[in-house]
Amino acid sequence: MNRLTDSAIDWSELVEATAGPGRGAQALFLGTVRDHHAGRAVVGLEYSAYGAMAESTLEALIGEATARWPVAVEVRHRLGRLEVGDVAVAVAVAGGHRDEAFAACRFLIEELKKRVPIWKRERYADGTEAWVDPTAPTGRAPEPAR
Amino acid sequence: MMRDEITVLMFARYAELFGATAIQVPRFDAATVGALIEHLRRLPGGQALPERPLVAVNQQQASSDRPLVAGDEVALLPPMAGG
Numbered sequence: 067m068n069r070l071t072d073s074a075i076d077w078s079e080l081v082e083a084t085a086g087p088g089r090g091a092q093a094l095f096l097g098t099v100r101d102h103h104a105g106r107a108v109v110g111l112e113y114s115a116y117g118a119m120a121e122s123t124l125e126a127l128i129g130e131a132t133a134r135w136p137v138a139v140e141v142r143h144r145l146g147r148l149e150v151g152d153v154a155v156a157v158a159v160a161g162g163h164r165d166e167a168f169a170a171c172r173f174l175i176e177e178l179k180k181r182v183p184i185w186k187r188e189r190y191a192d193g194t195e196a197w198v199d200p201t202a203p204t205g206r207a208p209e210p211a212r
Numbered sequence: 213m214m215r216d217e218i219t220v221l222m223f224a225r226y227a228e229l230f231g232a233t234a235i236q237v238p239r240f241d242a243a244t245v246g247a248l249i250e251h252l253r254r255l256p257g258g259q260a261l262p263e264r265p266l267v268a269v270n271q272q273q274a275s276s277d278r279p280l281v282a283g284d285e286v287a288l289l290p291p292m293a294g295g
Contacts, residue, residue: 097295113294116223116287119271120294143294155295175295183268183287184294185224197225198293207225207290208260 069124070115072146080140080158089138089160091167095175097155099148103198104205107191111198113145113154116183123182127174135170137161143184218242218280220252221287226265229257239282245269246276248286265289 081094101108120143128139140158148154155178159171179200186198188206199207217236227233235252242248245267252258266289267274273289280286 114224115294116221116268116271116289119268119287122271179295180292182294183223183289183292185290186293187224197290199225199291200293201291 067125068121069141070117070120070143070145072144075142075144075153075156077142077153077156077158080142080156081160083140084138084158084160086138086160088162090162091164092158092160093164093167093171094159095155095157095171096153097175099150099152099154101150103188106188108150108188109191110147110149110189112147112187112189113143114185114187115143115145120182120184124178127177127181130177131159131170131174134173135161135166137166137170139170139174141174141178143178143182145184216240216282218248218282218284218286220248221285223287223289225290226261226288229260230255231257239280242280242286244276244280245274245278245286248280249276252288261288266291 124141131139138160143155157171157174159167161167187195188198189195197207216239220235220237222230222233241251253261268287268289269278270285
């Protein structure tokens with residue numbers, strides 16, 4: 067299943083796909099491109115991935131979530147060039163009640179950020195770019211000397 | 213793939229450091245993940261590679277003592293930044 071996509075994410079489709087008569091609680095998380103990061107004005111970014119491992123890791127995460135909570139799940143992550151406001155990631159969860167819907171949705175987005183091999187390069191208003199590195203004190207990787 | 217070489221996939225910032233999305237390393241220099249990283253850190257561009265970068269073997273994260281065999285799919289993963 068392709069959970070990585072180069073085109074705009076239709077999150078309403080994911081909400082519909084997870085709905086069901088016994089699932090009275092639906093949670094949707096959307097991550098969108100923000101216009102600033104760590105004190106710098108961001109105009110857009112570019113996502114890339116280790117496609118095969120990203121897909122298999124997403125599959126594993128969804129397996130962990132559905133083993134832990136009785137929920138239906140859909141996840142999409144966009145790749146390529148995005149502009150401010152574009153949806154980068156969508157997690158749709160539906161369950162019998164809100165506790166499991168919120169818990170599974172939170173689990174999925176947190177684990178996705180930690181474990182799925184996806185990278186982003188930010189483009190700034192001043193024309194420069196940098197790789198985002200959540201483990202670096204500045205939130206960005208140092209640029210190699212050129 | 214040559215039988216006596218390991219192919220290492222490079223992504224994002226690490227691909228930029230080495231100027232390549234894949235590098236062939238002689239098996240002799242890549243008996244384990246740790247040995248492979250030591251070898252890569254000696255190549256042009258490799259100085260900026262951390263001593264213990266995230267490495268995946270056959271799409272699973274692997275520790276530095278993991279032995280490598282011909283045919284393994286090895287990948288160097290910069291810190292993940294999805295979402």
